[in-house]
Amino acid sequence: MKDPDFMARAIELAKKGRLKVQPNPMVGCVIVKNNKIIGEGWHKEYGKDHAEVNAIKNCKKIFGTKKALKLIAGSNVYVNLEPCSIENNTPPCSNALIECKIKKLFCGTLDPNPKINGKGIKLLKKSGIETNVGLLKNQCIQLNRIFFTNQKKSRPYIILKSAQSLDGKIALKSGESNWITNSESRKNSHHIRSRVKGILVGKNTAEQDNPSLTVRLSKNELGLDKGESIEQPVKIVLGNLNRSKKVSKIFAGNSKIIIASNQLAKKSRNVEYLKYRKKNFLEEFLQDLLDRNISSILVEGGQKTLNTFIMNNLFDELVLYTAPIFLGKESKDALSIHSPSAIKKSMKLEMVKLERFKDDIKTTYYNNNL
Amino acid sequence: MKDPDFMARAIELAKKGRLKVQPNPMVGCVIVKNNKIIGEGWHKEYGKDHAEVNAIKNCKKIFGTKKALKLIAGSNVYVNLEPCSIENNTPPCSNALIECKIKKLFCGTLDPNPKINGKGIKLLKKSGIETNVGLLKNQCIQLNRIFFTNQKKSRPYIILKSAQSLDGKIALKSGESNWITNSESRKNSHHIRSRVKGILVGKNTAEQDNPSLTVRLSKNELGLDKGESIEQPVKIVLGNLNRSKKVSKIFAGNSKIIIASNQLAKKSRNVEYLKYRKKNFLEEFLQDLLDRNISSILVEGGQKTLNTFIMNNLFDELVLYTAPIFLGKESKDALSIHSPSAIKKSMKLEMVKLERFKDDIKTTYYNNNL
Numbered sequence: 202m203k204d205p206d207f208m209a210r211a212i213e214l215a216k217k218g219r220l221k222v223q224p225n226p227m228v229g230c231v232i233v234k235n236n237k238i239i240g241e242g243w244h245k246e247y248g249k250d251h252a253e254v255n256a257i258k259n260c261k262k263i264f265g266t267k268k269a270l271k272l273i274a275g276s277n278v279y280v281n282l283e284p285c286s287i288e289n290n291t292p293p294c295s296n297a298l299i300e301c302k303i304k305k306l307f308c309g310t311l312d313p314n315p316k317i318n319g320k321g322i323k324l325l326k327k328s329g330i331e332t333n334v335g336l337l338k339n340q341c342i343q344l345n346r347i348f349f350t351n352q353k354k355s356r357p358y359i360i361l362k363s364a365q366s367l368d369g370k371i372a373l374k375s376g377e378s379n380w381i382t383n384s385e386s387r388k389n390s391h392h393i394r395s396r397v398k399g400i401l402v403g404k405n406t407a408e409q410d411n412p413s414l415t416v417r418l419s420k421n422e423l424g425l426d427k428g429e430s431i432e433q434p435v436k437i438v439l440g441n442l443n444r445s446k447k448v449s450k451i452f453a454g455n456s457k458i459i460i461a462s463n464q465l466a467k468k469s470r471n472v473e474y475l476k477y478r479k480k481n482f483l484e485e486f487l488q489d490l491l492d493r494n495i496s497s498i499l500v501e502g503g504q505k506t507l508n509t510f511i512m513n514n515l516f517d518e519l520v521l522y523t524a525p526i527f528l529g530k531e532s533k534d535a536l537s538i539h540s541p542s543a544i545k546k547s548m549k550l551e552m553v554k555l556e557r558f559k560d561d562i563k564t565t566y567y568n569n570n571l
Numbered sequence: 572m573k574d575p576d577f578m579a580r581a582i583e584l585a586k587k588g589r590l591k592v593q594p595n596p597m598v599g600c601v602i603v604k605n606n607k608i609i610g611e612g613w614h615k616e617y618g619k620d621h622a623e624v625n626a627i628k629n630c631k632k633i634f635g636t637k638k639a640l641k642l643i644a645g646s647n648v649y650v651n652l653e654p655c656s657i658e659n660n661t662p663p664c665s666n667a668l669i670e671c672k673i674k675k676l677f678c679g680t681l682d683p684n685p686k687i688n689g690k691g692i693k694l695l696k697k698s699g700i701e702t703n704v705g706l707l708k709n710q711c712i713q714l715n716r717i718f719f720t721n722q723k724k725s726r727p728y729i730i731l732k733s734a735q736s737l738d739g740k741i742a743l744k745s746g747e748s749n750w751i752t753n754s755e756s757r758k759n760s761h762h763i764r765s766r767v768k769g770i771l772v773g774k775n776t777a778e779q780d781n782p783s784l785t786v787r788l789s790k791n792e793l794g795l796d797k798g799e800s801i802e803q804p805v806k807i808v809l810g811n812l813n814r815s816k817k818v819s820k821i822f823a824g825n826s827k828i829i830i831a832s833n834q835l836a837k838k839s840r841n842v843e844y845l846k847y848r849k850k851n852f853l854e855e856f857l858q859d860l861l862d863r864n865i866s867s868i869l870v871e872g873g874q875k876t877l878n879t880f881i882m883n884n885l886f887d888e889l890v891l892y893t894a895p896i897f898l899g900k901e902s903k904d905a906l907s908i909h910s911p912s913a914i915k916k917s918m919k920l921e922m923v924k925l926e927r928f929k930d931d932i933k934t935t936y937y938n939n940n941l
Contacts, residue, residue, distance in 0.1 A: 366917070367891070367936075368906040369739030377914055511897070521737070525920040525936055527881070529910025536738040540899025544747055547736070550895040552930040560922040562934060566737075566895055 207231050207238070207279040208309060208337045212344055214243040214252070215281050220423065220431050221246040223398050224496035226282055226348035230256040232303075234276040239264070253284055253294040257301060274302040281309040281341040283334070286321040295324040305331035309341025313352035346567075347497045350517055354571070356487040358497040360518040361507050362393060365535035370528035371504050376409055382522045385558035391418045393520060397434055397497040399459070399490060403506030404440025412501070413450040435459055435495055439486075439506055444469075459493070461486045483513060504533055511548075512538050519550060519566040522558075577601050577608070577649040578679060578707045582714055584613040584622070585651050590793065590801050591616040593768050594866035596652055596718035600626040602673075604646040609634070623654055623664040627671060644672040651679040651711040653704070656691040665694040675701035679711025683722035716937075717867045720887055724941070726857040728867040730888040731877055732763060735905035740898035741874050746779055755928035756892045761788045763890060767804055767867040769829070769860060773876030774810025782871070783820040805829055805865055809856075809876055814839075829863070831856045853883060874903055881918075882908050889920060889936040892928075 214229030222228075222244050230252035232240040240263065242255025250258070256278070261269040284294035284306070298306060306325055311318050311334060322332050342349055347358040364382045365371050372378035380387065394400055400414045414436040416423075423431065433456040441462040444452055451458060452472070461475040463482060468474065477485060490498065500510055510516050521535075541547040550566035557563070584599030592598075592614050600622035602610040610633065612625025620628070626648075631639040654664035654676070668676060676695055681688050681704060692702050712719055717728040734752045735741050742748035750757065764770055770784045784806040786793075793801065803826045811832040814822055821828065822842070831845040833852060838844065847855060860868065870880055880886045891905075911917040920936035927933070 367889075367920070368904070368908070373910060373914060379914070381914060519737075523934075525922050526914070526917040527906065527908055527911075528914070528917055530904065530907040531910035534738070534900065536897065537900040538738070538897055540740075540743060540901035541897075544743060544749075544751060544896070544898070547896040547898055550737070550930070552895050552927070552932065555925060555927050555932055557922070557925050560920070562922065562925055562932070564893075564932060 202236060204279070204307060204333075205337055207233055207277075208281065208307060209340075210238070210241070211252075211279045211281050212309075212337065212340055214241055215344060218244050218246070220395060220425070223247065223347065224351060224491075224494045226345040228252040228280060228282050231279040232256050232260055232273060232276050233279065234272050239272050239276065240269070251285065251294045253278070253280060254292075254297055257297060270301065275304045276301075277305045277307065278303050279307045279336075281337075281344060283308050283310065283312040283317060283319070283321045284325070285312065286317055286324050293321075295321045298325060299328045299330065303330060305333065307333045307336050309335070309337050313349050315352075346517065351491060351496050355491060356484070356515075357399065357490050357495050358397075358518075359487075359510060359516045360393060360397065360497070360499045360520060361510055361516045362390060362499055362501050362520045362522075363507060363535045364390075364522040364524070366524055366526045366528040366532070368527050368529065368532075369535050370532035371502065371535035372533045373528060374531045374533070378410070381526070381528070382524045382561050383559050386522045386524075386561040386563065388418075389556075389558060389563065390520075390522065391416050392423075393499055394434060395423055395431060397499045398495040399435040399437045399498040401437040401439060401498050401500045401506070403503050404438055404442045404462075405505065406501070406503040407438050407440075407442050407448050407451055408445075409503075411448055411450050413453070414501075415454065415456065434499070435493075437461070437490070437495075437498065439483075439509075444472075459490070461489075483509065483515065487515070504535060504537060508536060508538050511536065514548075514568070514570060516568050517571070519568065521564045521566075523562050523564070525560045572606060574649070574677060574703075575707055577603055577647070578651065578677060579710075580608070580611070581622075581649045581651050582679075582707065582710055584611055585714060588614050588616070590765060590795070593617065593717065594721060594861075594864045596715040598622040598650060598652050601649040602626050602630055602643060602646050603649065604642050609642050609646065610639070621655065621664045622650060623648070624662075624667055627667060640671065645674045646671075647675045647677065648673050649677045649706075651707075651714060653678050653680065653682040653687060653689075653691045654695070655682065656687055656694050663691075665691045668695060669698040669700065673700060675703065677703045677706050679705070679707050683719050685722075716887065721861060721866050725861060726854070726885075727769070727860050727865050728767075728888070729857075729880060729886045730763060730767065730867070730869045730890060731880055731886045732760060732869055732871050732890045732892075733877060733905045734760075734892040734894070736894055736896045736898040736902070738897050738899065738902075739905050740902035741872065741905040742903045743898060744901045744903065748780070751896070751898070752892045752894045752931050753929055756894075756931040756933065758788075759926075759928060759933065760890075760892065761786050762793075763869055764804060765793055765801060767869045769805040769807045769865040769868040771807040771809060771868050771870045771876070773873050774808055774812045774832075775875065776871070776873040777808050777810075777812050777818050777821055779873075781818055781820050783823070784871075785824065785826065804869070805863075807831070807860070807865075807868065809853075809879075814842075829860070831859075853879065853885065857885065874905060874907060878906060878908050881906065884918075884938070884940060886938050887941070889938065891934045891936075893932050893934070895930045 211229040215227040229243040240260025350358040554565035581599040585597040599613040610630025720728040828842040924935035
């Protein structure tokens with residue numbers, strides 16, 4: 202195995218933390234001596250040990266502490282993100298690597314967090330450890346799109362989701378929208394929900410559809426062990442939503458609810474009302490969400506809400522489920538933003554994934570126009 | 572190998588005739604003795620030998636006439652479509668099989684042509700040949716969707732094609748539509764052109780876009796040998812199109828042109844004008860196209876023309892190329908038909924193929940609501 206193979210393994214390990222590390226990044230770590238992996242680990246859950254520490258522990262578990270420390274001394278360590286240099290919930294990882302006297306550190310990218318950016322590497326170098334930054338850099342950045350977006354834009358990573366007909370409609374004129382896509386597509390959309398910290402809908406959608414906004418997948422479907430569980434995403438409503446019979450499902454359960462508008466500010470057990478003075482408070486609101494550790498949100502509709510995000514270029518990912526039906530011109534457009542003056546000037550996305558669920562298709566796009 | 576394997580081979584052989592047999596069906600034939608293929612053939616070109624005759628010829632070429640005839644006697648023959656019982660351009664195939672004294676015929680489906688339907692099988696049975704009808708029946712019908720449509724609906728097989736933006740737009744308000752999709756998608760669309768006998772556009776599209784309506788692919792790209800060539804599809808315009816500078820490209824070249832409207836009926840070298848009395852002449856016109864051996868058409872637009880076909884439920888296949896751009900609400904809808912009263916009542920298609928061309932996607936649907 203070569204250096205990129207070990208880094209690829211670190212990325213694979215990192216992914217295991219997908220459902221539980223946010224707002225932290227996913228990080229995997231591989232310790233290599235004489236071209237053999239002697240320990241590996243990943244950041245498993247927010248607030249728990251980081252990947253480097255887990256890899257050292259893993260090595261100790263395999264070889265016993267004494268032999269492990271002997272092996273790690275002079276080893277190469279591969280980690281997708283720069284080891285931290287500051288103490289947050291856990292001691293800084295750079296120190297752990299220095300104490301272990303590793304020979305060389307390969308890291309995929311620097312930490313975009315300005316408090317760390319380069320400082321972890323500097324610490325290691327000072328202690329005489331060789332460093333290599335940038336191995337599989339693009340893959341390492343893609344892996345942590347959420348974390349990088351949080352750090353660079355000071356807002357949650359935003360995924361827009363729409364379920365539409367072949368002719369791009371989201372609902373009949375009557376408002377009927379259950380169900381355009383098939384049950385497999387709808388089930389799949391719960392996997393997206395499971396990977397975000399919050400699910401956002403507009404007030405109208407909340408009132409008309411009375412959605413639960415929960416992840417309804419079994420542990421098995423989520424790839425979790427028996428003892429594990431995930432936190433349900435926070436339910437977020439844009440607009441002045443009042444508690445009423447019509448919206449009973451959002452208020453059911455114990456999940457946290459955040460309601461934002463420029464009109465009302467009440468308090469309730471698990472409901473936080475945020476009031477904004479400005480009419481256009483979206484960006485301020487997004488920053489407030491990140492301050493509450495909501496590092497990623499899924500915007501599920503309706504049309505007005507989706508288009509507000511698109512028109513303000515406030516999205517990182519667009520997921521479209523398209524059903525093989527026609528809803529006709531009297532129905533509501535899924536996406537309805539202002540037209541460009543020329544095709545060349547239109548907003549262009551990057552297609553990253555194409556999936557099929559029976560006769561429905563799912564397309565996933567990244568927005569790189571940021 | 573088992574019976575279905577031999578039939579699958581016959582289907583594979585049949586496909587080799589894809590670009591050249593219309594309005595005939597694609598047919599492949601495999602002759603098997605003692606579980607070994609001793610001859611195979613396919614219908615190569617309209618007006619030329621049928622598959623069964625070519626398979627017998629192939630056997631004779633391999634073993635010499637005398638040994639071949641000895642081998643074919645008592646053999647099993649696999650063919651995707653019922654052998655013909657009437658003389659058209661070539662002598663009926665049933666007779667050839669009877670003369671060769673085969674033991675058993677497996678055919679995938681009966682010929683939907685009412686002049687043959689079951690008569691070929693009857694002839695064989697009468698001569699003491701065992702018959703089995705229906706092996707891989709669905710695949711055999713799918714293979715010849717064009718031919719079955721022609722026979723059952725008395726009209727060409729109709730493929731609708733549209734190139735649209737993510738928000739379902741076909742052109743800007745100004746009419747600008749070059750180019751929504753990327754060059755790979757546009758190139759791919761020439762492959763669809765190569766498989767149809769006619770390309771149809773509305774008068775407005777002909778005037779605004781001045782399209783050539785030709786297949787522009789190399790022999791290599793078409794999978795043709797050096798000596799082979801394909802006939803360019805007939806150019807078909809719906810509406811009262813006059814020769815003018817604006818539409819110079821359609822009238823360039825030697826391809827046949829058919830123009831249909833309820834207004835004008837002129838004549839010209841390679842241009843046929845068809846005049847209809849009724850305002851709604853589409854079905855009559857389609858029958859006239861089939862009478863001219865145009866067994867399949869590709870409808871390329873514009874919006875009005877596409878929607879006329881959709882609203883009249885006159886299409887067998889829909890191909891959508893979707894580019895990862897937004898053209899906005901002021902732009903023209905690709906598909907704009909009347910809405911159903913409920914989602915359950917909407918027209919539903921079957922998705923048969925999902926392809927990707929860089930960031931564009933291509934989805935192919937069958938219309939089974941016929």
